[in-house]
Amino acid sequence: MARDPRFDILFTPLKIGPKTIRNRFYQVPHCNGAGTNSPGMNMAHRGIKAEGGWGAVNTEQCSIHPECDDTLRITARIWDQGDMRNLRAMVDHVHSHGSLAGCELFYGGPHAPGLETRTIARGPSQYNSEFGTVPGCPGFTYNHAADKDELLRLQQQYVDAALRARDTGFDLVNVYGAHAYGPMQWLNPYYNRRTDEYGGSFENRARFWIEVLEKIRRAVNDDVALVTRCAVDTLYGRTGLELEEDGLKFIEMASPYLDLWDVNIGDIAEWGEDAGPSRFYQIGHENDWIRHIKQATSKPVVGVGRYYDPEKMLQVVSSGIIDIIGAARPSIADPWLPRKIDEGRIDDIRTCIGCNVCISRWEMGGVPFICTQNATAGEEYRRGWHPEKFEPAKSEHDxxxxxxxxxxxxxxxxxxxxxxxxxxxxxxxxxxxxxxxxxxxxxxxxxxxxxxxxxxxxxxxxxxxxxxxxxxxxxxxxxxxxxxxxxxxxxxxxxSHWSTTGVNFMTHDPIPGADASLPHVLTPEQVFEGKKAVGKRVMIINYDSYYMAPSLAEKFARAGHEVTVATVCGLAAYMDYTLEGANMQRLIRGLGIKVLGETGCSRVEEGRVELFNIWGDGYKREYKGAGHLPRSENATHTWHECDTVILVTGRQSxxxxxxxxxxxxxxxxxxxxxxxxxxxxxxxxxxxxxxxxxxxxxxxxIEDEDPQHQKPYKREQRAWGTAYNPGENPDLEWRV
The missing domain is CATH 3.40.50.720 (NAD(P)-binding Rossmann-like Domain)
Structure with missing residues (x-):
């Protein structure tokens, strides 16, 4: 099928300084768990998107110097020749499909903890990071307030990294200033408390970023297109960067040095305000901010907003809100999204569901990412899987x-x-x-x-x-x-099904009195079936870390019930990794849902439950002989009245x-x-x-020797005793 001519504008080439993007589809920088140490995985994952029609494909955040090492999380580096060689595999593969390759230059300040390199990052002032640089531990890492010599050294680190990116073959060099990284810390008064010529007034706070762009431009000339990724509003009001104050002023001031603006909103501590989960944010959710950018610049603008719908893409480009569709998650869910639009196969698009499970794996640190919709994401090289191509059947078995x-x-x-x-x-x-x-x-x-x-x-x-x-x-x-x-x-x-008797990870036993055959006790499945009446006072017993308990709590609170959640683990703890956590906590409290944390359930009776603090058995242990607990008896058990109990404890196959x-x-x-x-x-x-x-x-x-148990995947590693030679002879067997 041919594409609908209405979408022709999405396939119109556009000049970006000295480069030309072949269409309006731009995979913005996003992490995938490959970093630089897995060049095959990075090459295959990014390359499949170029094959699928993305006109520009970017790296993830690419660290410019060892002092912005982001370990535990896996991110790319461009510190030396070895990194350049590993990144070149991606560049060459993206180029082979006619797309531009972009490198995002990353300097994290205190948001990059340096756990592997054991270095200290620089910034405009000293502060500790509000981001969980070590997952779950905000405030753990500090930076060093740069003096003038160190400031100039940091600017030169950007220039050196830009030259390495150019020499690697990248077409686009992107100075990363979104998500409170790098130069944004100098522009944002939330971080910048200096009193010299790099602090105070807007012009002074913008100086560092402008000088970085000037120096890179002089160094690379027109060899690459210069981009900067900028959060035009940090969503903190006057304590941070506001669109109609510093945001648009900076767009206007920096435009002469740039070929493309890559814009978004938010910061790093709650970057779910940018990578908005579908639970809270719909497609195009940044438009109220982004629609103002074109009044401050004549340069092309790429913006994001989980664009998965071609009609919405057409709307924002045709109306001039943005010039290029930026996407991370939709490009993961369907690497061939542009190609399917071009071929008139819109109903074949594998639509991003906005669950942010892809992000959750990166947030955990040290593991490759995954996708709920696209099982091949991250497996293109490791297992040789292509999202749109399949090996023909090897037998007649039905x-x-x-x-x-x-x-x-x-x-x-x-x-x-x-x-x-x-x-x-x-x-x-x-x-x-x-x-x-x-x-x-x-x-x-x-x-x-x-x-x-x-x-x-x-x-x-x-x-x-x-x-x-x-x-x-x-x-x-x-x-x-x-x-x-x-x-x-x-x-x-x-x-599988939720336990009907409250079997949970703490005891591996039923909770006495918990029996979903009784009218006052329900499992989530019984809630969905709607065959039992639910009383005014709902007690949710939660031993689960993900979405079920908070979602049921919201459901019944909105329906007018009085809801209490007794939870052993942090309510919706996993949702901190999917970037839903902060707003979920606000929602829970806004709905008046009572949360009893670190609380287990020891008994269920009609009209009441017995709860206890899970740490109530004391910190001191001593040997008391067989049959006796080494700690004191938990004396925190108390009864709580309720009409209906919902068991969100454990699941069973x-x-x-x-x-x-x-x-x-x-x-x-x-x-x-x-x-x-x-x-x-x-x-x-x-x-x-x-x-x-x-x-x-x-x-x-299914035709392998033992299909029930997965076969080994290809690992990228150096064997002891072999030369360190990253990127040499990349294995391309993954191609179909």
Whole structure:
């Protein structure tokens, strides 16, 4: 199919100083867990986007000097020749598809803790970081207030890094000043408390940044396009940078030195205000700020706002709000998004759901990123997976998949893409499994995009493969039915359920009196079913770290119930990693939800629960002999009245069908069955992204020797005793 001519403007080339971007799609800098030490992963992940039509593809934040080392988090570096060699693999691959390659120069100040290099960063004044440089530990790291000599040294570090970027082959050099990094700390009065010519007035605070741009421009001349990434409003009011005060003034002042503006809002402590999760922010959520930028500059502007919808992209470009569509998360969810628009395949776009699970892995530190929608993200090199290309089927084996949730539907989709005959069966009336329930929770409607993509693709594939079937709304299959079905391979993807008796990670036992067969006790599944009345006073017993307890609390608070959450772990603790945490806490308190932290439940009775402080057994231990606890008896147990108890404690796999089939293995051969597999939550409860990955992986590896257990992936490492030679002969076997 040809593209809709209405979208032609999105494919119009645009001059960016000495360079030309071939269209209006710009993958803004974002971390992916590759850094510089995994050049193959970085090359493959960024290169697949150039292949998919992104006109410019950037690195992540690229540290310019050892004193802005960002370990534990994995980020890129451009400190020396070795780093340049490793980054060149990405540059060459991006260029091979006709796209521009950009390098974002990063200096973190105290926001980069230097845990590996053990160095101290410089800044305009001394302060400790409000960001959790060590996850969960804000205020942990300090910087050093730069004197004039150190200030000039820091500026030269930017120049040297820009020259290394140019010599690596990058087309765009981006001076990173968003998210409270680098030169933003000099411009922002929140950080800059100097009284010399680099502090005080706006002109003085802007001086450092302007001088950096001047010096880089002189050094690189027109060899590269010069970009700066700038937060035009830090969202702190007058204590920080405001759009209509310093923001627009800086855009106007710095424009003569630049070829492109990369603009956003927010800072680093709550950078979810920029990378807005769909729970709180919709597409184009930065437009109220970004729409003013063009009045202060004639240079092209790239802006972000989780642009996944071509209609919205067309709207903001046609109306002149921005010139180029910037995206990080949508480019991860679908690296081929521009190409699909160009080819008129808009319904094939794998839409970003805004869950920010990709960000969560980077925030944890030390692990590659993942994507809920795109199971191949980060696996392009490690496992050789391409998001749009699949190895043809290697056998005539047909496959029965029981369960059409995240794992089952993804497994079916990939197997059908490969050409296998697939029978996908589910007792629900709709593909998606528990995603159908989760998407009904407050703020999580866009998570349904996960289901919608697979539903659409399955329907298309069924039209191509007439032998495959999708059977929904039938009674749950039994082991006898599966054995007699006639499929040679069976995949069990029956999911998991929340414990009906309060089994949890602290005791591994039920909570006495917790029984979801009683009218006053519910599990989340029973809440979704809506078959039980919920009383005025709701008590949520929470032993889970993610979205379920706070979402249910919000649901019932909005419905007029009095809600209390007794939580062992921090309520929504994992949501600090997905950048939902701060606003979730504000929301919880704004709705009047009572949170009892560090609180467990020891008993449930009709009309009340017994709660206790989990640290109430004292800090001192002593040996008292067998049968006696080494600490004092916990004396903090108290009763709390309530009408309804909701158990958000632990999940358990729905694996009885799988275990029965395994127990009847001696019947497989006579029924023509060669293999029985279990995937997703039916194997072990996990987040949607990992369940989806599991289904995808099995479909890719189903002809391997032991498909149930994943085969090793390619690791990028130096072997002891070999020369340090980063980037030499990059392995390109991942290409399809």
């Amino acid at each position: 496959v029965l998949i029981v369960g059409a949730g995240p794992a089952g539907s993804e497994c079916a989709r990939v197997l059908m893409e490969r050409g296998y005959t697939v029978h996908l069966v589910d007792s629900r009336d709709k593909v998606g499994g528990y995603v159908n329930d989760v998407a009904t929770l407050p703020g999580l409607a866009e998570w349904s995009f996960h289901r919608d993509y697979r539903e659409t693709q399955l329907q298309k594939l069924l039209k191509k493969n007439k032998k495959s079937q999708l059977v929904l709304g039938r009674k749950p299959m039994t082991a006898d039915e599966i054995l007699n079905y006639g499929a040679s391979r069976v995949v069990i993807a029956t999911g 729905e694996d009885s069908l799988y275990r029965e089939l395994k127990a009847r293995k001696d019947e497989w051969e006579k029924n023509g069955i060669t293999d029985v597999f279990v995937i997703g939550d039916a194997e072990a409860p996990r987040i949607i992204a990992d369940a989806t990955f599991d289904g995808h992986r099995l479909a890719r590896e």
